[in-house]
Amino acid sequence: MSVAREDVTTPVIVGRSSSHFTRIARIFAAELRVDYSFRVLRDLLSSNPEDYGGNPALRIPVLQTPKGVWFGVLNVCRELRRMSSLSPHVVWPEDLEAPVLANAQELVLQAMSTEVTLIMSKLGGTGESAHQSKMRTALTNMMSWLEQNATTVLATLPSNRDLSFLEVTLFCLVRHLEFREVLPMTSYEELNAFCQKFETRASAMETTFRFDT
Ligand SMILES: N[C@@H](CCC(=O)N[C@@H](CS)C(=O)NCC(=O)O)C(=O)O
Structure with a gap:
């Protein structure tokens, strides 16, 4: 399933439940109480950037929000922090x-x-x-x-x-x-x-x- 960026109202994390980089993003989302839907990358050998939420590096996780798309887990976690209504240290x-x-x-x-x-x-x-x-x-x-x-x-x-x-x-x-x-x-x-x-x-x-x- 491909999610067009214009359709994203709830943030989407593209990743896999078996991926350590993805889990970092999901732990941050849970800690920061940011709701998201999860889009599974089915084929880790795919060469199609669309399967990776548009990431040309062909890597997960990717975060899609109404504001845009975020490549790389540190970028994703920082944006989740900005989206959160909480203010943890x-x-x-x-x-x-x-x-x-x-x-x-x-x-x-x-x-x-x-x-x-x-x-x-x-x-x-x-x-x-x-x-x-x-x-x-x-x-x-x-x-x-x-x-x-x-x-x-x-x-x-x-x-x-x-x-x-x-x-x-x-x-x-x-x-x-x-x-x-x-x-x-x-x-x-x-x-x-x-x-x-x-x-x-x-x-x-x-x-x-x-x-x-
Ligand atoms: N620099 C990326 C690295 C992410 C990464 O390597 N993710 C792995 C999954 S855990 C991946 O996409 N692997 C696909 C590949 O190596 O082709 C980040 O910070 O998110």
Whole structure:
């Protein structure tokens, strides 16, 4: 189903229930109490930008609103914040001034992208190349860094925050690595403890990863 931009009165998130980038947007929408309809991208191998809400990068999530279309999860989350009638204290990437926080955000987003590349190359049907094996090493290194620094990261974030882009992305990354069986996560104790706490939020419970049917 394709939704023309002129017809959008309720915001539309284009994505997949199995996508970690999409889940970030949906968690933000739930936390910010922004209603939306969800348009599932059925074929991740489609080369038609229309299937991706018009995103020429052929990536999800995309947010369509009466104002326009938003590509990329950070843009989507920022627009959801502007649309919300609530005023929670949200910590954004540019607020992360301590190196441990800025580096954590960088590594979380990089790990998410590396994971996407590993999954997509598997979907493409090729065997593991030297570059893919390097990416797997990088992914493991990044997750070890995040495990070692998780306690400091969480203690350094502003204590009066309601929500942070860093925590939402970290949560979606860890749970997705498990869900897609890209990396066993049982030995990452600090990250698991963080996720167990984070997933008591209604926004996390409502957006559990699943494959769309
Ligand atoms: N920079 C984008 C990346 C989004 C992204 O990589 N999404 C994945 C799904 S989780 C995707 O669209 N993959 C399709 C592909 O790699 O071809 C963002 O911030 O939203």
